Amino acid sequence: MWTLARDTEVLDLNSSYAYLLWCRDFAATSVIAEVGDEPAGFVTGYLRPEAPDTLMIWQVAVSAQFRGQRLAGTMLDELVRRTGATRMETTITDDNAASHRLFTGLADRHGADWRRAALFTPEHYPDGHDTEYLYEIAPLRTAAA
Ligand SMILES: CC(C)(COP(=O)(O)OP(=O)(O)OC[C@H]1O[C@@H](n2cnc3c(N)ncnc32)[C@H](O)[C@@H]1OP(=O)(O)O)[C@@H](O)C(=O)NCCC(=O)NCCS
Incomplete structure (x- = not known):
């Protein structure tokens, strides 16, 4: 996962x-995709302690050679299925069109609404990080629904 994240050059x-x-601690809410025996992508997520129906997605990475095959969308759908989460959150910077499309596409598949608002702005960071916009997507269709 460290190698995949490093090789994206954007995460x-x-x-x-x-x-x-x-x-060790969040395997149940994270996933690695393999193509053959090769790690091709991963998603890290967690259920929010104060809102356990909400799956917060931290990082999504797909190896450049495997992009455009719906690997990222499939990993997200798999985590929704495994956790039964009814809401999803993630943060995205303004320059990441692929990520925006990935998450609004998931909302479309679930017939869910999505909204976004600035969560962490540059003054929150010690290192001039870009604004991270919080995306809230709900309601998700769970296996039981
Ligand atoms: C973002 C990323 C994970 C997408 O992986 P992927 O497996 O290629 O994504 P998918 O094939 O599931 O495509 C998901 C959607 O994003 C769209 N998309 C993919 N790459 C895109 C790009 N460069 N620009 C715009 N849209 C893009 C796809 O068309 C698809 O939308 P659709 O359903 O409307 O067709 C991958 O590009 C990546 O690892 N990027 C670098 C790391 C990163 O930015 N991660 C996200 C922040 S946490």
């Missing part, structure tokens, strides 16, 4: 330790 790269710790 914030966390420490390798952070990914290992993440997989």
Whole structure:
């Protein structure tokens, strides 16, 4: 996951330790896609402690050679299925058209509404990070619905 994230050249790269710790504690709400024996993409997510029906998606990465095959959308749908979450959240920067399309596409598939609002603006960061817009997508169709 660290390697996949690094190779996107756009994601914030966390420490390798952070990914290992993440997989130890949040495997049930995260997924890795393999093509053949090769890791081709991953999604990290968690259920919000104060709103456990909400699946917060942190990072999505698909290896450049496997993009455009709905791998990212399939991983997100799989996590919705596994968790039974009825709401999804993620944050996206203004320059990430692929990510915007990925999440609004998921909303379309679920017949869900989506809205976005600035969550963290540059003054919140110590390092001049771009504004992260919070996307809220609901209601999701769960397997039981
Ligand atoms: C964003 C990313 C995960 C998409 O992976 P993917 O497997 O190619 O995505 P999908 O094939 O499931 O496509 C999802 C949607 O995004 C659209 N899309 C994909 N790449 C796009 C691009 N460069 N520009 C605009 N739309 C794009 C697809 O057309 C599709 O929309 P549709 O349903 O309307 O056809 C991948 O491009 C990536 O890893 N990017 C670098 C890391 C990143 O930006 N991650 C997201 C932030 S957490």
